[in-house]
Amino acid sequence: DAGVIQSPRHEVTEMGQEVTLRCKPISGHDYLFWYRQTMMRGLELLIYFNNNVPIDDSGMPEDRFSAKMPNASFSTLKIQPSEPRDSAVYFCASNGTPNTGELFFGEGSRLTVL
């Protein structure tokens, strides 16, 4: 298996632009997580899905952030409009059932908002 695949690996955009990050989980995994990593705040869970359904989105910073999982093999995290404080590395991770906590992470998408 190719592992969790994220795109783009790097994104540089200007404040106010829309940003879409993409994730393909490992086939057969029914949990998908979006994390954000910054130096100041460490790793933060933004949202997670089970069987394509959002279970907990309490970590989503504000309404500018939205996430979808239209099918078992694809998820998006969208920021609209983007702001410089959104600059971070965004990780997608997946896990199968039972959810024992052993997550498989993608390589991350490094976002820079100018």
Added chain:
Amino acid sequence: AQSVAQPEDQVNVAEGNPLTVKCTYSVSGNPYLFWYVQYPNRGLQFLLKYITGDNLVKGSYGFEAEFNKSQTSFHLKKPSALVSDSALYFCAVRAYSGAGSYQLTFGKGTKLSVIP
């Protein structure tokens, strides 16, 4: 609410010496504990986990961790450090988040530097 503390931002150790990366936790009920490693510009990789049973857990790359319930600790150890062990290490605890689901809470991370 669950939490994880990694009291050291950075640990320096000489190659060949034993290493310890500290972690303490707070969670309701029995803890599920994890260590992950992150190399530069990479995603996190699972190292080992404690769910139940023997308090000494062995994992990848020669790492092990000791669960201590009375001290609520789960320190990561390795008998002999390698330069290639230099990375960022995260401790995590799994906790129930409602509706039959669980999530991981991560510590801030500890940067391990192994000096040749």
